[in-house]
Amino acid sequence: MKEIDVSVVRKTVARLCIEANTLLPQDLRKALGDAAAAEPSPYGRALLEELVENADLARRTGLSICQDTGMAVVFLTVGQDVRFTGGSLEEAVDAGVADGYREGRLRASVVSDPLLRKNTGDNTPAVVHARIVPGDAVEIEVAPKGFGSENMSALRMLSPSDGVDGVKRFVLETVEAAGPNPCPPVVIGIGLGGTMEKAALLAKRALLRPVGSRSPLPHIATLEQELLDAVNRSGIGPGGLGGRTTALSLQIETYPTHIAGLPVALNMSCHATRHARAVL
Amino acid sequence: MERVKLTLPLDRAAVAGLRAGDLVLLSGPVFTARDAAHKRMVEALDRGEELPFPLDGQTIYYVGPCPAPPGRPVGSAGPTTSGRMDRYAPKLLRLGLLGMIGKGKRTEEVRQAIVDAGAVYFGATGGAGALIATCVESAEVVAYEDLGTEAVRRMVVKDLPAVVLIDPTGADLYRIGRERWRIPG
Numbered sequence: 001m002k003e004i005d006v007s008v009v010r011k012t013v014a015r016l017c018i019e020a021n022t023l024l025p026q027d028l029r030k031a032l033g034d035a036a037a038a039e040p041s042p043y044g045r046a047l048l049e050e051l052v053e054n055a056d057l058a059r060r061t062g063l064s065i066c067q068d069t070g071m072a073v074v075f076l077t078v079g080q081d082v083r084f085t086g087g088s089l090e091e092a093v094d095a096g097v098a099d100g101y102r103e104g105r106l107r108a109s110v111v112s113d114p115l116l117r118k119n120t121g122d123n124t125p126a127v128v129h130a131r132i133v134p135g136d137a138v139e140i141e142v143a144p145k146g147f148g149s150e151n152m153s154a155l156r157m158l159s160p161s162d163g164v165d166g167v168k169r170f171v172l173e174t175v176e177a178a179g180p181n182p183c184p185p186v187v188i189g190i191g192l193g194g195t196m197e198k199a200a201l202l203a204k205r206a207l208l209r210p211v212g213s214r215s216p217l218p219h220i221a222t223l224e225q226e227l228l229d230a231v232n233r234s235g236i237g238p239g240g241l242g243g244r245t246t247a248l249s250l251q252i253e254t255y256p257t258h259i260a261g262l263p264v265a266l267n268m269s270c271h272a273t274r275h276a277r278a279v280l
Numbered sequence: 281m282e283r284v285k286l287t288l289p290l291d292r293a294a295v296a297g298l299r300a301g302d303l304v305l306l307s308g309p310v311f312t313a314r315d316a317a318h319k320r321m322v323e324a325l326d327r328g329e330e331l332p333f334p335l336d337g338q339t340i341y342y343v344g345p346c347p348a349p350p351g352r353p354v355g356s357a358g359p360t361t362s363g364r365m366d367r368y369a370p371k372l373l374r375l376g377l378l379g380m381i382g383k384g385k386r387t388e389e390v391r392q393a394i395v396d397a398g399a400v401y402f403g404a405t406g407g408a409g410a411l412i413a414t415c416v417e418s419a420e421v422v423a424y425e426d427l428g429t430e431a432v433r434r435m436v437v438k439d440l441p442a443v444v445l446i447d448p449t450g451a452d453l454y455r456i457g458r459e460r461w462r463i464p465g
Contacts, residue, residue, distance in 0.1 A: 041461055043301075043443070046281055047405055050441075054408040058356075063410035067346050067356035105347040105355050107429050117316070119428050148361045148384070148406060180454050181361050181384040183406035235462030239405060240384070241443065242457020272407050 002082050002136040004280055006092035009084070009140065012278050013096025013126075016142035017072060018104035020276035021064040024055040027211040028187075028248070028273060035185060035238070035245040044243025048185070051238075051271055062104075065272045069106035070144030072097045072126040073204065079135035090128060098122035109147075129201060141208060143275040149182035149268040155200055158262040167192065167264050168227060174266045175231050175247070180240020183270035187211065188231070188250040191265040192220075193257035202253040203267035208275055211249040220252050227252075283441065289337045290378050295400050298444050300451040304402070305439040310341040310381065311422070314360050316430040318368040325371065332423030332432060335372060339379030341437075344429035345419070346409070353419045354435070356409030359383040362401070366390050373397040381442060385454055394446050401446040403453070415440040 032055065036048035058065040074093050086092075101108060101123040110124065111117040154174045158166045171190065178186075191202025214221040228250040237243025248271065257263060281303055286294060288308025298304075311333050313321065321331055342362050346355025362369075362382030369380065370393035378399050383406040386394075394401055404412060415437050423432040445453045 041457070042281055043457065044461075050405050050408050050411060054405075054411040057414070058410040061410065062349065063413055064346055064356045065410060066407045067344060067358050067409040068360070069346065069356075105349050107344065107346045107355070109344070109429070119430075121428065151361070179385050179458070180406075181363065183383070233463040233465075235458040235460065237457060237461055239403070240454050240457070241403075242453075242459075242461040244461060270407055 003085050004082055004138060005086040006084050006089055007086055008280060009089065010092040010096040010099065012140055012280065013074065013093050013142060014100035014103065016140060016276040016278055017097055017100030017106065017144065020142050020144050020274040021069045021104060021106050022058050022062055023276070024058065024065055024272060025275065028271070029055050031211045031248045032271060035248060039238065039243050039245050041237055041241070041243030043241040044238040044245060047238040047241060048245065064104070064106055065274065066146060067107055068109065068146035068148060069101070069123070070146045070274070071110055072123060073143045073145050074126045074128045075141040075143065075205070075208070076128060076130040077139040078130060078132055079137045080132050081136040082138055093126050093128055094124040097124050097126045138280040139277065140280070141275055141277040143208060146270055146272070149186060149270040152178035152182040152268040153266055155196065155263070155265040157196065158264055160260070160262050162262060164223065166262070167223070168230065170264055171227050171266055172230055174268070175234060175236070178268060179236055182268045184236055184240055185238055185245045185248045185271050187269045187271070187273040188247050189267040189269060190250065190252040192252055192254045194255035194263060196263055198255055199263035199265035200267070202255055203265040206251040206253040207267060207269050207273055209251045213251065215252055217254065220254060224250050224252050285439070288339055290339060290400070292337070292378065292398060295378060296398060296448055298400050298447050300444050300447045300453040300456060302444040304442050304444065306381070306402070306442055307438050307440070309434055309436050310339045312341050312343050312345070312433040312435055314342050314344050314430055315364055316427045317424055317432050318365050320424055322368045322371060333434070336376030337378050339381060340372070340377060341435065342380065342382035352413065354413055354416050357413045357416055358409035359404040359406055362386060369393065373399055386446060391446055391450055391452065395448060395450040398448045400444060400448060402442040403445040404440065404442050412440065
């Protein structure tokens with residue numbers, strides 16, 4: 001059995017918080033550049049060029065890409081042959097978030113109670129999703145999530161008879177209602193199937209996939225492309241100022257579901273869909 | 281695309297000539313305020329108290345900046361979603377607020393209040409926080425320091441790039457832009 005001291009988890013999480021907030025993933029950086037070259041709307045093109053410049057400036061200076069450095073969503077994939085030593089794993093993750101946000105001068109954006117709303121001052125706690133898998137590796141992925149886009153997310157429990165048309169209607173309604181608010185061009189994660197909370201988590205995990213990647217399931221890959229094309233016909237465009245680039249990418253994750261249900265969740269994410277990963 | 285330089289605090293006559301889609305560079309002082317500060321300001325007004333800064337003719341920037349790195353007045357400082365301030369904005373516009381900088385759509389009530397006040401709603405680029413930080417010359421907390429990033433700051437900006445989203449006639453660039461580029465069907 002492999003032993004990992006939780007202090008290693010803490011240091012890794014801290015480093016990943018800073019990396020994710022300052023270094024835009026290269027696939028997204030490239031997608032923004034490609035969109036700027038293709039965008040026919042003058043306002044849209046200028047805005048996309050600004051976003052490319054902003055990402056490059058952040059990489060050069062260590063300023064965060066966006067002032068909304070998000071709530072820290074931490075995905076842990078833990079090999080079942082690993083034993084953690086030296087303290088609580090969840091506390092180590094939170095300590096890593098506090099370290100990373102302080103050292104990186106990232107914004108503390110978390111309130112301790114949704115109604116009383118007092119800032120915790122160090123961006124903790126994180127939202128942790130853990131999965132136990134065979135093996136002795138531990139993968140940590142930090143995905144800071146800004147709330148301009150998170151607030152535009154939605155979930156609906158469709159009926160099986162709604163089918164693929166119902167899914168399409170839900171996605172387009174959600175994008176139209178969001179309009180300029182989630183900082184388009186957006187990245188859209190969709191979870192299809194499972195239960196209510198499973199669909200939401202699938203949607204969140206879909207955002208971790210490389211920009212422009214397609215589902216290995218042929219019918220889902222087709223749906224991803226059809227929905228992306230439909231979203232980009234909305235006219236919302238970069239910054240919502242009008243144009244053809246409303247979404248850079250749309251990814252769908254699926255899971256078996258109940259005979260009575262068709263849950264669908266859409267997790268909206270902005271042009272700064274940030275994530276950084278490490279394997280221990 | 282050409283950008284017009286505008287000095288803050290805004291001149292009422294200059295605002296009257298602005299039209300949705302105009303690209304501007306803003307220079308001068310703004311006051312930062314977002315959700316928690318707006319709630320406190322309006323609660324203070326409801327109690328008949330004075331605001332912690334003079335509102336008349338001023339511009340509010342909806343922003344909660346990142347902590348300042350060494351050698352800079354603030355860290356990343358892009359706009360937050362303005363719609364969350366819609367509940368408070370008409371009251372502030374009636375008290376003389378002349379400009380708002382943010383991103384995202386406003387309610388019909390706010391659009392009408394902008395027209396009534398002869399005011400303007402500017403958009404700064406959502407998610408361009410690093411770039412906008414380089415336009416900030418100074419920032420000092422003037423109220424509600426306990427709110428951290430949500431405290432009210434007097435922030436002096438230089439050539440902050442923005443676009444007129446809602447002009448004093450009520451025209452809305454988001455609506456115009458979407459209709460122009462939508463592909464029907």
